[in-house]
Amino acid sequence: MQRRHILRLAGAACITGMAGMPASRALAAADFPNRPIRLIVPYGAGGVTDQIGRALADAAGRDLGQSIIVENKPGVSGTLGATQMATSEPDGYTLTMAPVVIFRLPHVQKMRYDPLKDLTYISMIADYNFAVAVRTDAKWKTMQELVAEAKSSSHGITYGTTGIYGSQHLTISELARITQSNWTHVPYKGDAEAITSLLGGQCDVAMLTNTLLPYVKNGQLRVLAVLSEKRAPDFPDAPTLKEIGYPVWSNSPFGIVGPAGMKPEVVKRLDTAFRNALKDPKLLAVTQQYGMSTNYMGPDQYTAYAQKAFKSEGEIIARLAEAMKKQ
DSSP: OHHHHHHHHHHHHHHHHHHTSOHHHHHHHHTOOSSOEEEEESSOTTSHHHHHHHHHHHHHHHHHTSOEEEEEOOOGGGTHHHHHHTTSOSSSSEEEEEETHHHHGGGTSOOSOOTTTSEEEEEEEEEEOOEEEEETTSSOOSHHHHHHHHHHOSSOEEEEESSTTSHHHHHHHHHHHHHTOOEEEEEOSSHHHHHHHHHHTSSSEEEEOGGGHHHHHTTSEEEEEEOSSSOOTTSTTSOBHHHHTOOOOOOEEEEEEEETTOOHHHHHHHHHHHHHHTTOHHHHHHHHHTTOEEEEEOHHHHHHHHHHHHHHHHHHHHHHHHHHHHO
8 A cells, every 4th residue: 555655656746747847737738728728819800910810710729629719909009918928827728919019019118028038939820911001082192192292291191000119100100211201100909990090081091901902992992002022912003112212111920929938748739730720721711811921930930030020120119219319
């Protein structure tokens, strides 16, 4: 009896020692996932990020054999998901979509998360493509005319985006600096809200994702240019800013991250599911619908990207701050 008791204790200690954590947590990781997973979408419902997030959750959930429940948390330029990761359990059951702005905002203001210490990078998913749109009844027919108006008008041009210090905001700020033109930023909680305001006349122009497509097709909006380095397939007639003569463009990838300290086996299981989801016909149909480009990276590559992105975004913010001092 005593020998059996000693063996049981030794076995439990072995499990604990091998996993580097309590035996109960080791078993939980091996059994992952055994309940629904929560995925935070840090933008409002109805926008392109929400649409992609829901399609991704559906496909990955089927691969995992558990539901992935989407929760919208708009605000603070898309960083509320990353903020929540800093205080969430690293068990793999709370994740967030992570836009590139999570690397940028800590260089602008004090945040409640550190992108290099508080997050586990699981899978990079895709790149956003942004377009410059006006109402079809607007007087501007080209991007050059819009820039000319921003230079000559005393009140300038008001433009809507999905958040302060987002890729669109920084790109237009750089355009304003280069062209010495006057632009007023109007941040919204998501694409849907920004489109509603543009159609209602609350802003002159909006820089948004391919959520604009249905409104372009039905004749309500017109695209003047795209912010990407190359022309977008869905707007083949819209030039890049670089083509027009303005050396400005924007790349904006996003991925899936969790809290720091996640177990490697859990990260691997999640990454496999998200990687497989990128082959799902329904998800690919959504990315095609919104003109997004899949851009997969696994945990190691995504982590290395995060380290480089945090540094480069700091340099961009420093240049913007220096330019603003000279104005």
